[in-house]
Amino acid sequence: MTQGGWISTLKEEGAVRPRRTLAEEAADNLREFILLGKLEPSTSIPERELAEALGISRTPLREALRLLEIEGLVEYSATRRPRVADPSLQELTQYISVLGALEALAGETACVEATDAEIAEIQKLGHDMAEGSSELTALQFFQLDMRFHSSIVEASRNEPLIETHRQYNARLWRARFLSSQQVDRRDNTLSQHSDITAALIARDAKATRRALRDHLKSTISNITRIHEARDAAQTED
């Protein structure tokens, strides 16, 4: 070793990042397609065609599909034909239960682990949403909402928790996006967010947990409302 441990510094900075494989990139691309709604639920995913479209061979694409299967964004038919996942209302409800438990844990942990700066950042996101409530588009409001929640989870500094939360969030992305179209729910969202923020600032673990779980409970009813509306519309056809 020559001057001071600058090499280990480099390592910690993440400058030495793992090489990315085509499979991971493909998974990122596909995930984005699915989350942005460019691919409808139940759309079938022919491996050859998609591989060609992405300019890669089937081998890495298949690995990507496997990753997305575990994330819950892709599912396989009984004869193993991959398609975009289309979770039932029951599954969505189950996802939210788990998501609620994860966020509640994250909130509790954040009360202990988070820096003041991190809490301030969360508070700021809450403010931005409140300020812009009347101007923001559905998508913008939704994205801020997602970041608000993710920031809380990240403040827990629990890497596996963050990752698992990310996965459940992805599974719920579409349903939550659709339900975020209900502009009349914004006030409710905002008031619950300020409850959460207040509890975090007070570093009151119990209150934070309670506020987060209450919030997720109204998410369930929002999603249920939308889902039932869509089902009704479909039946009419």
Next chain:
Amino acid sequence: MTQGGWISTLKEEGAVRPRRTLAEEAADNLREFILLGKLEPSTSIPERELAEALGISRTPLREALRLLEIEGLVEYSATRRPRVADPSLQELTQYISVLGALEALAGETACVEATDAEIAEIQKLGHDMAEGSSELTALQFFQLDMRFHSSIVEASRNEPLIETHRQYNARLWRARFLSSQQVDRRDNTLSQHSDITAALIARDAKATRRALRDHLKSTISNITRIHEARDAAQTED
């Protein structure tokens, strides 16, 4: 359709189960190897060699490794050389936090969803452990303990929750197995189990959650004790 809906019955029975691929089988085999401790943490996993040993080609084996990576049992070096995961004490602690939150949710849910039969089954597992406490081997006691916890989670009837719990359980398997060698901790385990069972029988969601989280807290200290002992032993070499 001929006589009664026996076809749909077949479907529900799972007789029409998805074809299993070599990748899934390989993942099962490898998982078993790792959980049973046949593969030490940090053991490197050469794809060709292992594929040959399993009698398959690298393609499905690589998919299996990808699955196990997400499960947290396999990790990749910066240059993407796969090896058996070797979680640090900090990671183990984080896993347990999440596991605790998952089991707490499962317990709450089970208070509402579980059938009396399911609760009786859980109670029976607790009894078996208590009865055999002085005779059972470490492995037997450990396996009953794992089944006790899994049964509670399964009683929640929340499929994604069960699956995520299974993954975290797998990540913690080895550490918990090692810490289960401390025979002197058995009484503590048993008394906590009976608290959990009592709360479940009373279908008292709050008490169940509390009992489960308390139980997991002592798991943390057990694992910490073992881990520090091993670290000390290693440093002596």
Next chain:
DNA sequence: CGGTGATTTTTGGTATACCAAATTCCAAAT
């Protein structure tokens, strides 16, 4: 016209070949 069975086509699963990057090994130089 509707259904049924065979045939063709498509699709996913697996094995294999090849490449580039990483690792190992060895010899030359200091």
Next chain:
DNA sequence: ATTTGGAATTTGGTATACCAAAAATCACCG
């Protein structure tokens, strides 16, 4: 003896070929 440079080897990543199963198509029959 240690280090360094580079050749040889090993290893993971990707593309491709081939197979068997599934799905689609079509022709035939009631």
